[in-house]
Amino acid sequence: MDILQRLGIPLAIAAAALSTILAVIATMGWFSRKNHMPVEGRTVLITGASEGMGRSAAIQLAAKGANLILVSRNVGRLEEALASVKAAAKSPSTQRFTYISADVAEPDYAGRVIAEAVAWNGGQPPDIVWCVAGMSTPMLWADEGSMAAARRNMDVNYFGSAEMSRAILREWLNPENNNSNNTTKKNAEPKHIIFTASVLALFAIVGYGPYTPSKWALRGLADTLAMELNLYPDTPVKVHVVYPATITSPGLERENQTKPEITLQLEKDEPPETPDTVARRAIEGLERGEHFVTVSFLGNLMRCGVLGGSLRNNWVLDTLLGWIVPIIYFFVIRIMNAQVLGWARKHGHLAKNQSNTGHFIFLLAGSSMKSSAVRSQRGRPSKVTKPAAPTRGRPARQAAAQLAAHDAHEAHALAEGLKNEPATAASVFDDVGMGAEEYAAAAAAAAAMDTDLTEDAHGEAEPETGMDGQDPTGATSGLPPHVDLTAANILANGGASNPGNALSQPVPDQLQDMQQSLAHAHQHQHQHQHQQQHQHQHHHQHQHQHQPPAQMGPPQQLQQGHQPIDSSMMKTTEELAIESGYGELNIESALAKRLAREPGQRLAQQRRPEQVLNLARRSNVEALFAHIAGEPARVPCKNCHKGHGPWTSCIVVDGQMCGSCANCWFNASGARCSFHETRNPQAVPQHPSIMPASTAGLAADPSYRFQAAHPLLQPHGAAAMGTVGHGGTMLTNNPLFQQMLTRAMGEVRAADKVTRQLIMIDITAKQLALQIAEYEEMVGGNQEQPPSGPVPGQQGMGDEAGP
Numbered sequence: 001m002d003i004l005q006r007l008g009i010p011l012a013i014a015a016a017a018l019s020t021i022l023a024v025i026a027t028m029g030w031f032s033r034k035n036h037m038p039v040e041g042r043t044v045l046i047t048g049a050s051e052g053m054g055r056s057a058a059i060q061l062a063a064k065g066a067n068l069i070l071v072s073r074n075v076g077r078l079e080e081a082l083a084s085v086k087a088a089a090k091s092p093s094t095q096r097f098t099y100i101s102a103d104v105a106e107p108d109y110a111g112r113v114i115a116e117a118v119a120w121n122g123g124q125p126p127d128i129v130w131c132v133a134g135m136s137t138p139m140l141w142a143d144e145g146s147m148a149a150a151r152r153n154m155d156v157n158y159f160g161s162a163e164m165s166r167a168i169l170r171e172w173l174n175p176e177n178n179n180s181n182n183t184t185k186k187n188a189e190p191k192h193i194i195f196t197a198s199v200l201a202l203f204a205i206v207g208y209g210p211y212t213p214s215k216w217a218l219r220g221l222a223d224t225l226a227m228e229l230n231l232y233p234d235t236p237v238k239v240h241v242v243y244p245a246t247i248t249s250p251g252l253e254r255e256n257q258t259k260p261e262i263t264l265q266l267e268k269d270e271p272p273e274t275p276d277t278v279a280r281r282a283i284e285g286l287e288r289g290e291h292f293v294t295v296s297f298l299g300n301l302m303r304c305g306v307l308g309g310s311l312r313n314n315w316v317l318d319t320l321l322g323w324i325v326p327i328i329y330f331f332v333i334r335i336m337n338a339q340v341l342g343w344a345r346k347h348g349h350l351a352k353n354q355s356n357t358g359h360f361i362f363l364l365a366g367s368s369m370k371s372s373a374v375r376s377q378r379g380r381p382s383k384v385t386k387p388a389a390p391t392r393g394r395p396a397r398q399a400a401a402q403l404a405a406h407d408a409h410e411a412h413a414l415a416e417g418l419k420n421e422p423a424t425a426a427s428v429f430d431d432v433g434m435g436a437e438e439y440a441a442a443a444a445a446a447a448a449m450d451t452d453l454t455e456d457a458h459g460e461a462e463p464e465t466g467m468d469g470q471d472p473t474g475a476t477s478g479l480p481p482h483v484d485l486t487a488a489n490i491l492a493n494g495g496a497s498n499p500g501n502a503l504s505q506p507v508p509d510q511l512q513d514m515q516q517s518l519a520h521a522h523q524h525q526h527q528h529q530h531q532q533q534h535q536h537q538h539h540h541q542h543q544h545q546h547q548p549p550a551q552m553g554p555p556q557q558l559q560q561g562h563q564p565i566d567s568s569m570m571k572t573t574e575e576l577a578i579e580s581g582y583g584e585l586n587i588e589s590a591l592a593k594r595l596a597r598e599p600g601q602r603l604a605q606q607r608r609p610e611q612v613l614n615l616a617r618r619s620n621v622e623a624l625f626a627h628i629a630g631e632p633a634r635v636p637c638k639n640c641h642k643g644h645g646p647w648t649s650c651i652v653v654d655g656q657m658c659g660s661c662a663n664c665w666f667n668a669s670g671a672r673c674s675f676h677e678t679r680n681p682q683a684v685p686q687h688p689s690i691m692p693a694s695t696a697g698l699a700a701d702p703s704y705r706f707q708a709a710h711p712l713l714q715p716h717g718a719a720a721m722g723t724v725g726h727g728g729t730m731l732t733n734n735p736l737f738q739q740m741l742t743r744a745m746g747e748v749r750a751a752d753k754v755t756r757q758l759i760m761i762d763i764t765a766k767q768l769a770l771q772i773a774e775y776e777e778m779v780g781g782n783q784e785q786p787p788s789g790p791v792p793g794q795q796g797m798g799d800e801a802g803p
């Protein structure tokens with residue numbers, strides 16, 4: 001100890017001098033310049049590859065000659081990304097590309113994804129797996145819903161990557177695979193598992209409570225694996241963590257909708273970079289063989305500031321920098337905390353003024369007009385607890401729609417909050433075997449729309465004070481139970497007033513419940529894939545469920561979908577257009593005039609809420625009204641499927657707009673719509689794309705519902721009804737069949753275990769129904785029965801199964 005103390009200073013000086021020399025050498029690039037992660041001819045699997053940095057990385061790796069497997073949820077976006085990746089290929093003739101749709105938040109998703117990847121890759125696992133899929137819901141920790149958001153962030157960011165790394169390691173480390181590989185040269189080359197964290201996992205700032213820990217957790221896992229993988233010297237695997245700072249991605253736009261102002265202010269210190277830049281720097285770091293890869297100067301300092309027991313990229317440099325960073329932090333930490341304190345002084349005690357964050361949980365829970373109001377005047381959080389009225393309902397809708405209905409996935413975050421409410425409708429759901437989460441998510445979306453509608457109806461934001469014993473400032477925690485319960489209850493019971501009585505329900509009711517559960521389970525899934533074709537159909541339904549409680553009917557009404565129970569409450573198309581945020585409309589054309597008076601079916605929901613539509617054009621007003629008054633297409637037209645057109649669903653009005661859908665009618669004559677008459681010359685009694693009138697979840701889903709007028713029969717013309725299998729046309733060549741199958745595959749792949757069970761139950765019930773129908777026809781004569789299929793016009797499984 002003595003000696004050490006005496007030698008301390010000279011030793012330190014000597015070490016510093018030596019280190020400096022070595023550092024100079026290192027920076028001059030005297031050490032190896034080997035590419036530690038060659039990708040040419042290798043197969044790389046990237047999650048979160050359809051947008052943002054993951055997509056950029058995929059494109060750049062394709063340009064370096066890699067084969068790629070893109071993974072994310074939304075098939076439409078995956079297809080677009082795949083096209084860009086293909087276009088970037090170094091040698092298009094030899095490289096191969098594909099995508100797999102999966103939700104990384106689903107438990108056990110990764111085994112399935114890896115199995116599919118291996119099958120596609122000629123029996124070989126991918127050589128490199130890069131987990132990029134992630135999300136972020138910044139909010140203050142004391143805020144309503146931050147706990148639910150934290151769980152959701154953990155599920156996607158941490159468990160999504162953790163499961164993937166485990167699945168691929170089990171594949172790589174599997175002795176059977178290794179034996180067969182040992183002869184190949186590439187086996188000696190390390191495999192790579194790459195996690196994507198954030199600089200926030202190196203230096204945390206206010207407002208990212210739900211997010212940052214999920215990224216810190218990745219660091220913990222990566223370091224653990226880096227050591228653990230030494231257990232398998234025959235199968236070298238390198239573990240990396242990429243730490244981007246702000247990326248100007250679609251994800252950033254989403255997260256900025258809920259980001260507290262103070263957070264925005266603090267993170268300005270690290271300038272944002274484009275997805276391309278971040279991906280390029282990340283790949284450079286990986287090629288240098290770095291364990292922790294940072295992509296900016298500050299990021300690198302932050303990395304060196306927290307190295308602890310983690311692997312170093314360059315022992316000399318990292319150590320030297322590690323000595324310097326505390327000196328920087330001496331100032332940085334002070335300055336940052338002072339900034340936060342200054343904010344608090346200026347804006348008042350935050351916990352008493354939740355509106356500062358304007359986060360979406362308030363919007364969704366319907367408890368706070370305050371937050372939406374503040375959000376509408378971004379950057380001007382009010383010091384008082386009663387903020388000014390919002391300019392209109394639109395900002396609230398934008399945030400709510402974007403966060404809940406449009407990308408309703410994130411509403412899932414609320415599930416936890418709702419689930420934790422005592423005496424919620426969760427017990428009802430459990431009774432039918434559904435996770436309360438699924439419902440809660442849908443309920444949250446519904447509640448969001450409630451807020452919206454209520455707000456619009458009032459025409460101004462009325463701060464709701466004293467609601468359910470809530471502090472008028474909104475400071476008390478706990479979601480306002482009445483809103484959630486109403487919404488959840490509507491979904492569970494179609495508005496019946498007594499939640500939690502499912503156990504005492506007679507059997508048929510339970511069946512009905514179950515059928516609805518199925519519908520919701522599917523809805524929930526579909527929310528994950530908002531641009532996928534089938535989702536469009538379900539939108540139709542959502543929007544009904546988004547109506548305020550007063551408009552909700554008992555189960556039958558809900559199932560019929562189109563008829564709100566009280567017709568006096570029914571709104572005209574024009575009224576709904578105004579509610580949707582389109583004021584001052586010039587109603588000129590005959591079609592617009594006619595549609596304006598018709599009962600509206602839905603609110604118009606824009607794909608890009610911030611977009612301002614040109615409604616000076618006559619035909620655009622027609623398109624808007626048609627979108628509100630029309631019927632959802634059974635399968636969206638090609639343009640809608642690709643995500644074109646202003647609104648989120650594909651709607652047609654029978655006999656109008658030359659058959660085109662409302663989206664294609666907008667700003668165009670609809671000529672490019674795949675429904676346009678020029679493309680569909682054969683006259684059909686009903687518009688070929690209109691959904692059957694009874695639309696409720698699965699019951700509306702053609703792939704689950706082979707009715708007498710099944711779509712598969714239609715291309716053959718009415719006369720050919722009942723001739724499937726006899727008509728000489730190969731069913732497998734039928735595009736509708738192919739679409740159906742693809743869709744069914746998509747749904748089943750995306751389904752979790754519970755949903756899969758429910759799908760099975762549904763199918764089994766239909767089989768039984770078919771069998772019964774056939775039996776009855778055989779025994780009792782079949783005069784009344786249609787030529788094929790079970791009872792027509794069924795309302796759902798319960799009815800179908802009944803005699």
Ligand SMILES: NC(=O)C1=CN([C@@H]2O[C@H](COP(=O)(O)OP(=O)(O)OC[C@H]3O[C@@H](n4cnc5c(N)ncnc54)[C@H](OP(=O)(O)O)[C@@H]3O)[C@@H](O)[C@H]2O)C=CC1
Pocket residue numbers: 047048049050051052053054071072073074075077102103104105132133134135136156157196197198199243244245246247248249250251252275
């Ligand atoms: N943007 C930023 O400022 C920063 C981002 N990061 C991290 O970098 C990574 C990339 O971010 P960014 O470029 O913004 O990405 P984006 O948010 O723009 O894109 C996210 C990608 O992940 C997919 N994805 C999201 N959730 C899931 C899910 N549950 N299952 C499967 N796929 C999913 C999305 O596709 P789909 O929706 O179709 O599933 C999309 O392809 C993320 O891990 C993020 O946390 C780190 C630092 C800063």
Ligand SMILES: CCCCCCCCCCCCCCCC(=O)[C@@H](N)CO
Pocket residue numbers: 135136197198199200203205211244245246247252255266267268269270298301302305325328329332
């Ligand atoms: C010695 C070191 C000096 C430290 C300076 C500190 C500067 C702080 C900048 C914080 C940047 C936060 C980016 C968030 C990125 C992200 O992950 C989110 N966008 C989530 O998606």
